[in-house]
Amino acid sequence: RRMFPFLSFNLSGLNPVAHYSVCVDVVLVDQHHWRYQGGKWVQCGKAEGSMPGNRLYLHPDSPNTGAHWMRQEVSFGKLKLTNNKGASNNVGQMIVLQSLHKYQPRLHVTEVKEGEGEEGYPSPHTHTFAFPETQFIAVTAYQNADITQLKIDHNPFAKGFRDNFDSMYTASES
Amino acid sequence: RRMFPFLSFNLSGLNPVAHYSVCVDVVLVDQHHWRYQGGKWVQCGKAEGSMPGNRLYLHPDSPNTGAHWMRQEVSFGKLKLTNNKGASNNVGQMIVLQSLHKYQPRLHVTEVKEGEGEEGYPSPHTHTFAFPETQFIAVTAYQNADITQLKIDHNPFAKGFRDNFDSMYTASES
């Protein structure tokens, strides 16, 4: 499913006429399971072997010019997360996570010069950024009612679950 | 509205690691009005001053590598045509045509080198291709019932107008 709220970045300092690819990956913050208990997330159990296959999500505008990336916010509204390892076929479409683990998204900006092979993977010329405020714990079912409500309130596709959806129209008819 | 059937091209002979922009424009074939009379398109009246603003439609994957463009067919399924000159604000979104005139679509493949200004308009390094079999006459209302039927039969968004749409389900219930 899509990540929501989604990541969105402002870029500056690029060469307007150079070409860059922009991508996001998601890395484990720690090796623990987490569980939601008594209204809080708590660590649980011990480390397992690190999972493979945390793949990159290449921004669909890639590759593109510095001017393009700096013109407006670079948003990742279509980035999708899954726990299905079989989904690794859809390379670049899906990021595979392990449920109930804590993750840190990272932004990569890579200059692509002609003849340097395929775009995408962090090369020598990559800048990487990680914002701790974007960390999250992956779930298959929502645990925290505040998060559920935040999604219902702000995701347009969840409008059917908003309490006041009917009354908006009722009121306008008076 | 979207052009349908849409243009689709196979490209070869590009440098896989060079960058290219791919776009389509649409140019007048002649300066005459056309009208549909007695089951045929016939010229009508004389030339007017040539209209301005036949803009380019940049393929949404642009700019991208030669390898990307050659990997599969390059399709223009989202290219939109309009007769609304005010729509020229949406640069690169819309191609402005004059109704009842005959047009020739053209494909442009432009190598974009770092530092050569904005991508898009045919530069010195552009190859241009025009296929006469893709010529068409722009209309605001369909004149030729064969064309209407072709669209209904093949455009998935017109399924509601297919004669046998109901019977497909009726049959499957027997």
Added chain:
DNA sequence: CCCTTTTCACCTAGGTGGTAAGAT
């Protein structure tokens, strides 16, 4: 018992030709 998967009604978003009304 706790977590995951599947299915569902309900949305957003937007592309069809038909048709009636408008414009010249």
Added chain:
DNA sequence: ATCTTACCACCTAGGTGAAAAGGG
């Protein structure tokens, strides 16, 4: 008379959380 515009019911396409069903 002829062409254009605006609106419509009907589609495609796919993103929501809830809830029921499945699994270890």
